[in-house]
Amino acid sequence: MSSTGKLTGAYWVRATRAALSEGHKWFPRVRDRMIVRRHALKLRWFPRGSDGEHVQDLDWEYIKSLPGEQIGELRIHDSIGGHDNIRVIFWVAPQKSTDPMQTIWILSVFQKKRDDFTAAQLATFRARKKILESRL
Amino acid sequence: MTNSLDKPLDAQSLALLRAYVECSDEVREVVGEMVRIVSDENTDREDREMALLTIKDALFPFVINDQNGMNLEEADAMAVSVSEEAKNAIADLDREEEEFATRLQKLMIEKGVTQQQLAEKLKVGQPAISNMLNRQCRPQRRTIYRIAGALGVNPEELWPNIE
Numbered sequence: 690m691s692s693t694g695k696l697t698g699a700y701w702v703r704a705t706r707a708a709l710s711e712g713h714k715w716f717p718r719v720r721d722r723m724i725v726r727r728h729a730l731k732l733r734w735f736p737r738g739s740d741g742e743h744v745q746d747l748d749w750e751y752i753k754s755l756p757g758e759q760i761g762e763l764r765i766h767d768s769i770g771g772h773d774n775i776r777v778i779f780w781v782a783p784q785k786s787t788d789p790m791q792t793i794w795i796l797s798v799f800q801k802k803r804d805d806f807t808a809a810q811l812a813t814f815r816a817r818k819k820i821l822e823s824r825l
Numbered sequence: 826m827t828n829s830l831d832k833p834l835d836a837q838s839l840a841l842l843r844a845y846v847e848c849s850d851e852v853r854e855v856v857g858e859m860v861r862i863v864s865d866e867n868t869d870r871e872d873r874e875m876a877l878l879t880i881k882d883a884l885f886p887f888v889i890n891d892q893n894g895m896n897l898e899e900a901d902a903m904a905v906s907v908s909e910e911a912k913n914a915i916a917d918l919d920r921e922e923e924e925f926a927t928r929l930q931k932l933m934i935e936k937g938v939t940q941q942q943l944a945e946k947l948k949v950g951q952p953a954i955s956n957m958l959n960r961q962c963r964p965q966r967r968t969i970y971r972i973a974g975a976l977g978v979n980p981e982e983l984w985p986n987i988e
Contacts, residue, residue, distance in 0.1 A: 730898065
């Protein structure tokens, strides 16, 4: 349920401060940040099981180098703010019994410059997930 | 010769130490790992910055309205409340998406294509088309090209100045 009370998708999407800071760094223009945010909000319709594709350009996959961590990358192909190959790294958190919907956490936002993630990046994604888990 | 360790700790350093002491063992372990990344001379600048941001998150929880993190759906509303630039940007983006949805609807009617038929041509579920018509999804450029191809129209008819 959105803040307007309208049902919008099956997941809440929340962002860590680190992800928001990275958004400001890569996209200093307000408009560009908002565009990235709108693409990230497509994760509200993150597909689960055989629900089918509700958002046709939700181009994502779980990060293979982090098996079983439920950490994925959302690929934004448009050039925004002069950057292409934009990645939104997200974690699909387990549902708490008190919550009507699951939450997807945005862990990081950046321009991916290599085919593979660096060891430092993978460690950072895992670390941000652990911090969130410690606070659930 | 003076040593930087001879200087008394400032308020910021003390706040950092206090935050570290108050962390759980798990979070301290995370901080340790990030410090190793930052300290490694082979770590590039961007990876170092990511690790530093992670340390900040570990030591100082980010809480808004008693909840961890920021609800992305509410982020626009918060930006608008503090910035005229944000208000104008949102109005612009909303207008672009509304005009796209109107053009898409019009072209589908002209071509006699239903949501289901368009969905089948694009090999997606019908809800994906519905989401775009209801402005719940800002399409990427390549999606616009695919839709234009499926409808047999120029992409500029869906999104002017798409280039």
